[in-house]
Amino acid sequence: MIEKLIFYVFAALLIGSATMVIVSRQSVRAAFFLIVAFCASAVLWMLLSAEFLALLLIFVYVGAVMTLFMFVVMMLNLDQESLQEKFVRYLPFAVLLVALMVGVLVYAMKPGHLGELGLAISPHPSADYSNTKALGLLLYTHYVYAFELAAVILLIAIVAAIGLTHREKSRNKRQRIDAQLAATKADRLQILQLEAEK
Amino acid sequence: MIDLLIALVWIVLKILLIALPLLGAVAYMTLAERKILAYAHVRIGPNRVGFAGLLQPLADGLKLFFKEIIIPSKANPVVFVLAPIVSFATAAAAWAVIPFDEGWVLANVNAGLLYVLALTSLGVYGILMAGWSSNSKYALFGAMRSAAQVVSYEIAMGFALVGVLMAADSTNLQDIVLRQQGGLWHWYWLPLLPLFVVYWISGVAETNRAPFDMAEGEAEIVAGFHVEYSGMSFAIFFLAEYANMILISALASVLFLGGWLSPFEGIPVLGSLFSFVPGIIWFFAKMAFFLFLYVWLRATLPRYRYDQIMYLGWKVLIPVTIVWIVVTGLLIEWRVAPWFI
Amino acid sequence: MVTLTDYLIVGAILFGLSLAGMIINRKNLIIVLMSVELMLLAVNMNFIAFSSFLQDPRGQIFVFFILAVAAAETAIGLAILIILFRHRQSINVTDLDTLKG
Numbered sequence: 001m002i003e004k005l006i007f008y009v010f011a012a013l014l015i016g017s018a019t020m021v022i023v024s025r026q027s028v029r030a031a032f033f034l035i036v037a038f039c040a041s042a043v044l045w046m047l048l049s050a051e052f053l054a055l056l057l058i059f060v061y062v063g064a065v066m067t068l069f070m071f072v073v074m075m076l077n078l079d080q081e082s083l084q085e086k087f088v089r090y091l092p093f094a095v096l097l098v099a100l101m102v103g104v105l106v107y108a109m110k111p112g113h114l115g116e117l118g119l120a121i122s123p124h125p126s127a128d129y130s131n132t133k134a135l136g137l138l139l140y141t142h143y144v145y146a147f148e149l150a151a152v153i154l155l156i157a158i159v160a161a162i163g164l165t166h167r168e169k170s171r172n173k174r175q176r177i178d179a180q181l182a183a184t185k186a187d188r189l190q191i192l193q194l195e196a197e198k
Numbered sequence: 199m200i201d202l203l204i205a206l207v208w209i210v211l212k213i214l215l216i217a218l219p220l221l222g223a224v225a226y227m228t229l230a231e232r233k234i235l236a237y238a239h240v241r242i243g244p245n246r247v248g249f250a251g252l253l254q255p256l257a258d259g260l261k262l263f264f265k266e267i268i269i270p271s272k273a274n275p276v277v278f279v280l281a282p283i284v285s286f287a288t289a290a291a292a293w294a295v296i297p298f299d300e301g302w303v304l305a306n307v308n309a310g311l312l313y314v315l316a317l318t319s320l321g322v323y324g325i326l327m328a329g330w331s332s333n334s335k336y337a338l339f340g341a342m343r344s345a346a347q348v349v350s351y352e353i354a355m356g357f358a359l360v361g362v363l364m365a366a367d368s369t370n371l372q373d374i375v376l377r378q379q380g381g382l383w384h385w386y387w388l389p390l391l392p393l394f395v396v397y398w399i400s401g402v403a404e405t406n407r408a409p410f411d412m413a414e415g416e417a418e419i420v421a422g423f424h425v426e427y428s429g430m431s432f433a434i435f436f437l438a439e440y441a442n443m444i445l446i447s448a449l450a451s452v453l454f455l456g457g458w459l460s461p462f463e464g465i466p467v468l469g470s471l472f473s474f475v476p477g478i479i480w481f482f483a484k485m486a487f488f489l490f491l492y493v494w495l496r497a498t499l500p501r502y503r504y505d506q507i508m509y510l511g512w513k514v515l516i517p518v519t520i521v522w523i524v525v526t527g528l529l530i531e532w533r534v535a536p537w538f539i
Numbered sequence: 540m541v542t543l544t545d546y547l548i549v550g551a552i553l554f555g556l557s558l559a560g561m562i563i564n565r566k567n568l569i570i571v572l573m574s575v576e577l578m579l580l581a582v583n584m585n586f587i588a589f590s591s592f593l594q595d596p597r598g599q600i601f602v603f604f605i606l607a608v609a610a611a612e613t614a615i616g617l618a619i620l621i622i623l624f625r626h627r628q629s630i631n632v633t634d635l636d637t638l639k640g
Binding site for chain 1: 549555559615
């Protein structure tokens with residue numbers, strides 16, 4: 001009963017905020033609604049007793065990735081009007097496509113089509129079941145190579161992001177020793193022949 | 199249905215039992231801070247309202263309560279009003295998993311440590327929302343500085359907590375405390391000393407307190423993200439900041455100083471001498487120590503420059519934590535007594 | 540009780556919405572990036588729902604990897620967006636019509 005209530009409230013919140021993300025005229029507003037969508041789906045994942053991933057979603061996505069988004073959106077100060085001019089033009093096409101796709105997916109997911117899974121009730125693991133432990137046991141045994149690969153991908157992302165955006169400071173006052181040593185008398189000293197005053 | 203209602207009322211009561219003392223603690227923390235700062239400066243501090251100034255927080259609260267809440271005309275009103283609420287809500291919600299004594303916890307969840315990390319990482323949105331919605335340069339600068347700072351120090355803090363959960367083999371905060379049984383020398387502050395120091399420094403940075411209070415920086419960006427806030431909306435930011443300070447102190451005592459455990463456990467004479475003291479008193483004493491440390495830092499250290507803050511976070515604290523995580527792994531592997539048996 | 544179908548329908552609607560977002564906001568690069576995030580969220584939702592109902596944590600391992608890769612993708616995407624903005628003063632997709640940087 002309570003589970004159902006929580007599910008419907010947060011599913012509605014998730015879909016509502018996802019809609020707001022795609023129709024917002026301001027990027028900052030879209031980012032705020034995306035955060036709400038992430039939080040709502042974290043609650044849904046909690047309901048599915050995937051608490052590790054739910055908290056990871058909030059910690060990594062809402063806490064770090066979305067902060068990055070906000071940072072970029074606030075810093076760039078984008079010209080909103082020009083970006084939205086053709087907003088309506090593609091709307092009918094989008095609505096048609098989405099209605100078609102969601103319709104097909106929903107039809108395919110009818111409980112009857114899922115076999116006995118469709119009739120299963122959501123499982124409630126016992127109190128001493130630790131989702132974190134179960135994931136850890138799998139991650140560090142069967143999937144350890146994939147785990148290492150994910151780490152390498154993240155490292156590449158760090159290097160790439162810094163490499164792409166880093167630029168030398170324009171008002172850099174660093175001492176250039178090679179330039180100082182290479183300097184000759186001719187570079188620094190200019191002897192002017194002034195005409196003597198008469 | 200009745201059972202459900204009773205359970206609900208019971209939960210609300212428990213929440214009130216945590217929230218109201220928290221608000222009281224915040225109020226008197228402001229007074230304590232002013233008093234300690236005053237003595238550090240060889241002054242007396244507030245001593246006019248009530249006996250020895252004890253009613254000062256009430257007077258301050260009343261003053262803020264009756265002030266007008268001004269919403270700038272170019273501000274985004276919805277986000278502007280939501281920002282302090284988000285700030286305080288995340289600071290307060292994290293208290294749900296803090297164990298005050300054995301079994302004295304609102305929600306004894308398995309992933310307690312992750313929950314705390316997730317919620318403290320949400321706190322930055324209060325600041326970002328305030329900075330953006332105020333539609334003011336200073337507020338936006340303050341918010342950007344603070345966001346970058348909080349995100350950077352979160353990594354160091356997260357790594358420090360990884361060390362703790364490796365040592366305790368659990369993410370349940372109550373289990374973490376129970377693993378530290380056996381007196382002062384069995385607590386995790388000793389084997390995880392570098393992580394403890396890093397955790398504390400990044401905790402200070404996370405709460406935007408001196409010497410890392412770049413976000414406010416009253417000398418350069420007026421008051422940072424809350425420059426446009428007044429009256430009660432300002433007071434809620436204030437509450438959130440202090441609630442976060444108390445939270446970081448509580449977490450530090452739970453994770454590194456054995457929570458509610460007595461420091462004299464297992465010591466022949468002292469142990470039995472102090473066995474009458476309830477656990478919650480020890481817990482509060484440890485929290486008070488950390489809160490004092492907060493004020494002491496503020497009284498002692500000048501403010502960091504912004505690039506120095508970033509340097510400290512990325513190039514000093516994070517490498518230290520990574521090295522010490524490896525060391526912790528080795529300590530656990532070699533079963534170094536008395537912590538990892 | 541909440542059934543598997545309910546979760547899958549939420550996932551499907553989310554996927555459809557993110558696709559619509561890419562179509563109607565196709566000129567605004569940053570909202571397209573956000574739509575990609577939403578789409579990955581929809582996929583993750585299905586993974587977790589199946590994993591939970593089949594009581595097999597391996598589906599959640601997949602979500603873990605998707606989260607890691609998506610975080611990397613966002614970081615690089617935003618970095619590209621920033622240098623794009625530095626060069627062009629715009630993130631409008633239609634302004635990106637020359638190959639020379």
